[in-house]
Structure formats: C-alpha cells, structure tokens
Amino acid sequence: MTMTATTFVSSDVLSQLGRLTQAQADACDFGVVQVDNAGKIIIYNQWEANLAGITVQSAIGKSFFTQIAPCTNNGLFFGVFKKGVAAGSLDSTFAYTFTYKMKPTNVNIHLLHDSASRTNWVFVKTV
Secondary structure, three states, X not given: OXXXXXXXXXXXXXXXXXXXXXXXXXXXXXXXXXXXXXOEEEEEOHHHHHHHOOOHHHHOOOEHHHHHOHHHOOHHHHHHHHHHHHHOOOEEEEEEEEOOOOOXXXXXXXXXXEOOOOEEEEEEEEO
C-alpha cells in the first residue's frame, strides 16, 4: 500500500531534511519526527509532543513504533515504514487514527526517506 500523494509538508521543510534542527521542527504546524532505520527517535517536535501528551525530552532516543506510539506497531503503519526503508524508497501518505494515550484522533501521515541525507521522517497532521 505505498501511495504517494500530495503532502502537507512544505517544500521549505522538505528541502532541509538532512539539516533540519529541533528548533526548525518545533516551528512547524504539524508533527515532525525523525527516526533511524529501526524507528528510534532522533527529532520529535513540540507539535507532536502536544498531540501525544509526551514530552520531547522523554521521546528522544525511544522507539517511535513500540514505546512512544505503540498504536502504530502494525502492518499498516510500521509495516509500510519497514518495507520502504528496506527498499530505500519510503514515500507513503495515508489516513490513520492514533489511539494511544488519547481519544481516537484522525490524522494524515507522510512517511518519507530522504535519500540525499539518508534520513527517515514521520510527518503527522490532524484532519
């Protein structure tokens, strides 16, 4: 189910992915999470922290898919991430419902591997 569609992520953000700082991520009006190939969080922005009710500091270094957002540890979300990372072509957008530590929240997701910087990203926007 790898669908590529129009993203809600601005071209300014997309053009900076390998150099995006925590402060720049915090300035975004959507969730910005940088993860390594296993899903360990490198950048977790304030918007995402507010949505999830998890502090930035407590998220950094943890597994996005099992420790911070375990409701994503399934074939639809983590499965798409793993397949895309393995193929080196992660670029998938889809609708999803977050349910962990919050009332069910409908979001749009964009999973992306930036080949230029060899970084992986989870972008989240509420619907």
